[in-house]
Amino acid sequence: MIHGSMQDYPLTLDKFLTHAARWHGEAEVVTAQEDGSIGRIGYAALRERSLAVSSLLQSFGVAEGDRVATLAWNSQSHVEAWYAVMGIGAVCHTLNPRLTAPQLSAMAVQSGAKLLIVSADLLPLARSIVERAPAIERVLLIDGAADDWPASAPPLDRLEDLLAVARGAATWGDFDECAPAGLCFTSGTTGAPKGVTYTHRASFLHTLRSLQADVMAFTSRDAVLAVVPMFHANAWGLPFALPAVGGKLILPGRQTDGASLARLIAAEGATIGVGVPTVWLGVVEHLEATGGALPSLKRIIVGGAPMAPALMERIEKRLGATVQTSWGMTELSPLGVIAPPDDPHRSPTVSGRPAIGVDLLLTDAAGTALPEQRGIEGHLHVRGSAVVDRYFGQDESATDVDGWFPTGDLARIDARGNLAITGRAKDLIKSGGEWINPAEIESVVGALPQVSLAAVIGRQDVKWGERPVLLVEMADGEALDDAALLAPLAGRVAPWWIPDAVVRLPAMPLAPTGKIDKIRLRNDYGGA
């Protein structure tokens, strides 16, 4: 018996921009430029330019599966480069300018990129990278002009100059939807960076998930400010999601201070802002100082870090926008869970629920599913169409035998299905055979107004195996004695969880992503 069939329609990312060009050709991508001016282009024109970049890349020998690295901020040129690379089946390897040249060159060596696209202001960093990554044969400059480039380095061209005389007519698509499109390295605070390969299919499905009314809910009438960087897990997918619905995409370039963002929101009528909590704190502080208001802003989507309740309340009150919490990981493309827009039950203490396409499972330390999945803490495992199966260049799977990816996070899911991340499994302290979760202690001590940053690590102990030690960086001019620092823990955690010692640090060591560098803390303070 012959069944019928539906059309073969590969889920490739070029379709987003082509759809935008056809149906929302005048909807804009705007960029805050270095000189303070605003660059703007419609999706139809952006697609034409991006196709021309594809032709250029092909003229340089870039073919399907080849990696092209980018070292750039959120800008129109960076978006054009993405679609140009991905549209011809090459792989866009985004480098994080906040890492060091040795770190970035190690990643570039691993990816084997032969071409680097770089923002003009990052040229000194790019130079250090190419010195250490000899496979890079050519550098293309965007968002500015080069002032100095050594003759010994690979040839550098300004992309705009080449586009002015570009020939060729690249076409997009026509490869398998499971082909790789992007590559992003986790900047592990707890291990070596690992590359996550985003496939066309995975990012396409991630986009469709994001667009749901209960998820990010973007529409053609929205203007979305993408503060989250494009080098950070695809800017949470915004350069795919906005063209897919024909919404306006607002890119802040390099300036993400409160004043710059507030100016951009006001000038471009941003309806939704997306970024980590601290950038919104910057906007709030700017408005408080200047007395301004941002009436166009309706929603703020946060993620990437826990949301302090006081900060959430302050943001909502001062910006007049509702906050959507979320949780994700580079390995999840990145969205895991999110609170629905304007959820009357929204709370800073939970991150939200999974949408269709993301499965969550809580297990014990051995990876066995907990019989009860609600109301108790477990090790969080994830499965889904946009979840890593195998890291770049590795033979073995990143998942367990049942196909679940172990996140390394500890989490709890409440009765309404809301996920709360409660700690990192690797940070757990084993004391007398029982586990202590540093994150719970840190959240209590860190809530003290006198404390700037708090971290808890395990110190080797002959009797107990490990015992917790509290490390604090005090806020400017503030002081508290040890008893006062530990006092709020009484009744909030088990008595034996209370740290044995307090260490004061003039400055907490931070990893390049801004997270506390626990590896270093354990090295320096974890000995017996």
Next chain:
Amino acid sequence: MIHGSMQDYPLTLDKFLTHAARWHGEAEVVTAQEDGSIGRIGYAALRERSLAVSSLLQSFGVAEGDRVATLAWNSQSHVEAWYAVMGIGAVCHTLNPRLTAPQLSAMAVQSGAKLLIVSADLLPLARSIVERAPAIERVLLIDGAADDWPASAPPLDRLEDLLAVARGAATWGDFDECAPAGLCFTSGTTGAPKGVTYTHRASFLHTLRSLQADVMAFTSRDAVLAVVPMFHANAWGLPFALPAVGGKLILPGRQTDGASLARLIAAEGATIGVGVPTVWLGVVEHLEATGGALPSLKRIIVGGAPMAPALMERIEKRLGATVQTSWGMTELSPLGVIAPPDDPHRSPTVSGRPAIGVDLLLTDAAGTALPEQRGIEGHLHVRGSAVVDRYFGQDESATDVDGWFPTGDLARIDARGNLAITGRAKDLIKSGGEWINPAEIESVVGALPQVSLAAVIGRQDVKWGERPVLLVEMADGEALDDAALLAPLAGRVAPWWIPDAVVRLPAMPLAPTGKIDKIRLRNDYGGA
């Protein structure tokens, strides 16, 4: 070089109900039952029952790829049957009870279904079908009890009785996402019915498209009344979309008159209603007669027929809900275009825009793309992940060489990208070598309050080839002479489009779907 990869996560429809059971287990599917009571069940319990039905089907020998026919209304049992069939990789062939036994048995013979699931009130029709479709070996009864079933017919069981003693533990999924899940025959008013095979992948992607904030935008807080029948292009995908977000699904059973729907909307707090325009007219007329109100209702999604401007205004005013127009086809799963929710530019004269995943192309009669796609009428072609490639049991493709499906519709797309269907290509009249579009004439004459239904067909003509003839069914007690019927056409259509003759019919012949039967009109009135 070894690339990394993302997880293999087949897009199979069972995932919707499994997701709902896990994350929205208490959200309900409610059914208006024959006796006037409301049946209700949570998604978690519905999934358990549906799995038990799967086990039963397997015990009857139903295997992957087998067709199971259903002849039923929108009810919980029908939803359970769908997921039970599709979850084990079998194919759910929905039969339209409004067709005749010869038509339905011809479809059942073509699909080769060996099992028929039937609503109790449709048992007489089922009996006529099984007499003509000898492959049907077994009949399962839902939504009521059997009063009479001949011993000579295939064995009949009440599904509920079997479930009470059911054993077995079926599991869902674990087949290719391109496997067929559903089968629906077009009930062609212009040709033989053709079967459209819905694959898991196509309907999964169709669902994700529907859930976008600019499309149907369902959320977990919505309660959606599905008036559009499950035997009509998957009830526009509602039995997939509501579990996917954990929204409440309200099923009206067999009663879709205005009074029954109004009662159901009020009792269950429906926020969104989905169905053809005439059902909402029924609700409006009921409210006007009774003076009631339906404050919970925020939105009405219409499709399946053109929307008269006066009716749209009347619905919006009386129901206090905004209307979303849409256009689709059985071959499109069915959604083609839709107006966004609460679009300030909404208009009854257009159907809306395509969301990502649906490509539209206007061509000339030969299938060549029109150089200009906006503002002029063309033949509408469609491409996408949920568009038919090949009809059931056919060898040849339903698409052209470039993969486009020719809809047979004429359409125009305005500057904002909104599609308006302007006629059927097959209905066009060729007069003196030029085309006349009957739909334009029909819409003008049909807008006269004295006219109930208007149709225009071509009559053979020695000199011109064809000339238009107007056929009208007048409203009760109304009369207009020919000149008065044709008068509004002056200045609205070209003078040579004005029909040469008017024929009055006591009752317009209708096809089983309610559309005007133009084949019969052409047979009866198209001769020279």
